Amino acid sequence: MALSASTVKTTPFEGQKPGTSGLRKKVKVFVEPNYTENFIQCILDANGSAINGSLLVVGGDGRYYCKKATEIIVRMCAANGVSRLLVGQNGILSTPAVSSLIRHNKALGGIVLTASHNPGGPENDFGIKFNCENGGPAPDAFTNKIYDLSTAIKEYKIVAGLQIDISKPGTSTFDINGKPFVVDVIDSVSNYVNHMKEIFDFAKLRDYVSGKSTGKPLKMRIDSMNGVTGSYVREIFLTNLGASEDCVVHTTPLEDFGGLHPDPNLTYAKDLVETVSKGDYDIGAAFDGDGDRNMIIGNKAFFVTPSDSLAVIAHYLECIPYFQKNGVQGFARSMPTASAVDLVGAKLGKEVFEVPTGWKYFGNLMDAGRLCLCGEESFGTGSNHIREKDGIWAVLAWLSVMQHTGKGIEEILKNHWSIYGRNYFTRYDYEECDLDPCNQMMAAMEKNITNPAFAGKSYSSGGKTYKVKVADNFSYTDPVDKSVSTKQGLRIVFEDGSRIVMRLSGTGSSGATVRLYIDSYEKDNVLGKASEMLKPLIDIALEISELPKFTGRNAPTVIT
DSSP states (O other): OEEOOEEEEOOOOTTOOOBTTBEEEEHHHHTSTTHHHHHHHHHHHHTGGGGTTOEEEEEEOOOTTHHHHHHHHHHHHHHTTOOEEEEEEEEEOOHHHHHHHHHHHTOSEEEEEOOTTSOOSTTSEEEEEEEOTTSSBOOHHHHHHHHHHHTTOOEEEEOTTOOOOTTSOEEEEEEETTEEEEEEEEOSSHHHHHHHHHHSOHHHHHHHHHTTTTSSOOOEEEEOTTSTTHHHHIIIIIIITOOOGGGEEOOSOOTTGGGOOOOOSTTTTHHHHHHHTTSOOSEEEEEOTTSOBEEEEEGGGOEEOHHHHHHHHHHTGGGSHHHHHHOOOOEEEETTSOTHHHHHHHHHTOOEEEEOSSTHHHHHHHHTTSOSEEEETTTEEEETTSSSOOHHHHHHHHHHHHHHHTOOHHHHHHHHHHHHOEEEEEEEEEEEEOHHHHHHHHHHHHHHHTSTTTTTOEEEETTEEEEEEEEEEOOEEOTTTOOEEOOOOEEEEETTSOEEEEEEOSOOSSSEEEEEEEEEEESSOOSSOHHHHHHHHHHHHHHHHTHHHHHOOSSOSEEO
8 A cells, every 4th residue: 555654743842851761641641732743753753864664663551542652653653764563462562572572573672652550541641662772761862862852843754544453463564655664463472471481491380380399289369450461461370371260360451450550569559468468379469550560479468579579589590591591690779779689699799780760771781791680679670681670570580489499488588588687678659749849858958968067967766876877869870881870869878778768750740759768777687577667767767858848748658
């Protein structure tokens, strides 16, 4: 079919600046005339001449507006010289699956339609981000280029008459201004599942899950929270690993996530926590909307902090065939993440990197061969098999550890703490706060803690005293390309290694989300209740930051 591209005049929109994981706004913003088209044009233009004749991957988490945005992207790619698209069936691909497809097909990159863990539906959130040829989120230099283009855009290109049915797998070829344009609508699941089979010993895991090797089937509760992982979960855990149907729930991707908030934490995965707390399950797991985040809980809802999850997987990494074959390089964590993995790295003689929040900061280290496992306290864990965090991968890693040790999750954690000590950790989220007072709070706190007189101060609460060792606004110099990222979060480090970290999140769609992180290390007292162990430091953090005064909040929205 021969079609022609057309040029549409447009004007810039304010605020099309990608955050740590792309551009996120309310759906009502993206559906404004030309809003989505402007941003997509800027993504394509940011690639320069490389876009001509290129292969791109397109898919998203299935939330409201995902199909419509996919159709717009197909028409615009056709007009801008892209040669071929791999599009997930119904516009659906998990974020880890997009990264895997980019790498397996040597694509120029991928356009991912997701607002991750944010709520979905006509009144809620949508997002678009670009992943580069390594499969990872675009780095700062690239997203800055997108933003610069968005402030001056005057037109976009589109093939308005191009129609394609993305509900069925198949190949469609079009003639666009005399050049071929190919759209492959692909099965959303198969490439990713095959990739997992290359990493893990599925035969061994099947024997373990089905009970063939232990005499008792593993009781699992895997909750997809009506997000994108449902089809992946059914294919992997039911079809390939032999789990029973009642082991998986909420596996139908819905445009509004069925009213659920697809954020895998103790607050929003309440149904999972309450069900597993009754003692009938060996492991519980939940994923976010686009499948890159995960939460792990053990019998009776024994909670595994993301920081501990990363450290335990690091300790047992060589029980996974992928690492037996490819070796173990360094580890990394985001700055707010508790430093539990640092202790494992020191014991194993591996490099450990501390990077700003945002998965893109791990990519250079992986590409340079210096990093094979990394994680963030915001329920993200992953390895160098792709360049994104990967929720299902994390659950398969935990099943591998459980099978290898023959132990349950709580026993594995307690044994880990007996070796390394314990990093008590919590995060307080204050969501949708007024932005101006939050900026004032951060500025006042930074001025206070960077005053030379602040170092050496002592703060007391609940019978405990903490003396300030160092305080700053975290900056990071990439060891590979020497790029510098500044103002990545305020942190106070005390002489005993305890820390207070505060930052404004870049993943919300409106207002400001204040995140307060508390991390306290104990070598011997490892079996205490985290909320009690951390309360003195939390009180001190609220005192120093004056958070209640600036935000008007007396309690966080979410505690993890």
